[in-house]
Amino acid sequence: METGIVLFEITKPPLSSEDRKDIDPNAGRFVRYQFTPAFLRLRQVGATVEFTVGDIPINNFRMIERHYFRGQLLKSFDFEFGFCIPSSKNTCEHIYEFPPLSEELIHEMILHPYETQSDSFYFVDNKLVMHNKADYSYTGAQ
Amino acid sequence: ISLPASGFSSLQLNVKATLKPEADKPRCSSTPCSPIKSTVSGYQILHMNSNYLVGFTTGEELLKLAHKWSGPEKSNTEALPSPVKKPVDLGLHRASRIYKAKSRFYQPYDIPAVNGRRRRRMPSSSESCFRSLAASEPSKALHGPLPLCLLKGKRAHSKSLDYLNLDKMSLREPADTEVLQYQLQHLTLRGERMFNRNKT
Numbered sequence: 001m002e003t004g005i006v007l008f009e010i011t012k013p014p015l016s017s018e019d020r021k022d023i024d025p026n027a028g029r030f031v032r033y034q035f036t037p038a039f040l041r042l043r044q045v046g047a048t049v050e051f052t053v054g055d056i057p058i059n060n061f062r063m064i065e066r067h068y069f070r071g072q073l074l075k076s077f078d079f080e081f082g083f084c085i086p087s088s089k090n091t092c093e094h095i096y097e098f099p100p101l102s103e104e105l106i107h108e109m110i111l112h113p114y115e116t117q118s119d120s121f122y123f124v125d126n127k128l129v130m131h132n133k134a135d136y137s138y139t140g141a142q
Numbered sequence: 143i144s145l146p147a148s149g150f151s152s153l154q155l156n157v158k159a160t161l162k163p164e165a166d167k168p169r170c171s172s173t174p175c176s177p178i179k180s181t182v183s184g185y186q187i188l189h190m191n192s193n194y195l196v197g198f199t200t201g202e203e204l205l206k207l208a209h210k211w212s213g214p215e216k217s218n219t220e221a222l223p224s225p226v227k228k229p230v231d232l233g234l235h236r237a238s239r240i241y242k243a244k245s246r247f248y249q250p251y252d253i254p255a256v257n258g259r260r261r262r263r264m265p266s267s268s269e270s271c272f273r274s275l276a277a278s279e280p281s282k283a284l285h286g287p288l289p290l291c292l293l294k295g296k297r298a299h300s301k302s303l304d305y306l307n308l309d310k311m312s313l314r315e316p317a318d319t320e321v322l323q324y325q326l327q328h329l330t331l332r333g334e335r336m337f338n339r340n341k342t
Binding site: 005006007008009010011012023029030031033034036038039042081113114138140141 | 182185186187188190191192193194195196197198199200201277286287339
């Protein structure tokens with residue numbers, strides 16, 4: 001955050017009605033990242049997310065994200081967005097404080113790509129409305 | 143950091159580095175901070191700092207690649223040995239069949255029925271079928287084994303946070319991913335439980 005180094009910026013244009021017909025709505029629930037080993041040396045990463053809201057107001061919007069390595073929990077993150085106005089575009093920033101990682105664990109995470117995984121659970125009024133997954137490689141290889 | 147499937151139009155990652163900067167390295171004509179404009183499954187990548195991030199793939203792209211390499215004339219599953227003995231052909235066939243099914247539902251923790259029976263697996267377990275697929279030359283484009291959640295989809299059901307007790311879970315507890323996922327699948331809404339209780 002202090003250095004202002006931007007790691008990644010991505011955007012997704014809204015789909016046309018034609019495009020929506022051909023796309024599985026669940027296909028976007030998984031993403032895969034390929035980081036370099038240097039990423040594991042970071043201590044804090046900020047993620048700015050811009051999202052739009054439909055016609056219905058959203059109460060108590062919340063995301064809980066958990067990161068695992070080989071089934072062991074690394075850290076759980078809890079972000080509360082609060083109330084979201086209907087038909088609005090919102091920007092929020094998540095600050096990920098990395099957990100302490102031993103040299104041995106870092107070594108293992110690099111050696112075993114895609115065995116670091118995360119689950120993101122989205123809640124509205126304490127009801128689960130969406131679940132996404134991601135996995136990660138730190139070898140630096142594409 | 144998973145990107146939501148819809149409604150989220152952009153994601154920007156910034157970093158706060160507390161470590162000292164490394165010594166200057168010679169730069170080539172293509173600097174690591176050059177903006178890379180490419181499109182992945184509808185996402186447009188505006189910037190990628192290759193000092194930290196070298197690749198980004200969506201589930202849709204992985205399925206396309208799996209489908210592309212699942213044909214019998216392109217399979218090369220004997221190229222590298224698999225640590226677990228499982229029929230690779232089954233995995234290849236499964237990827238192709240599931241991709242063509244275009245399931246409208248998403249349920250990441252079940253696997254397709256085999257011989258009429260459903261089985262459960264830990265999604266964090268290695269898929270040896272797909273590991274062999276990933277290890278072979280043509281499947282390098284898959285960037286590793288396919289995650290289980292791409293094999294079949296079911297619509298996520300709305301559940302109550304109360305029953306998950308996520309707020310009360312201690313981080314010191316071992317990560318029981320499978321238990322949490324099992325709970326997600328078997329929770330009932332508070333209203334439904336009260337209704338059933340009153341009926342009895």
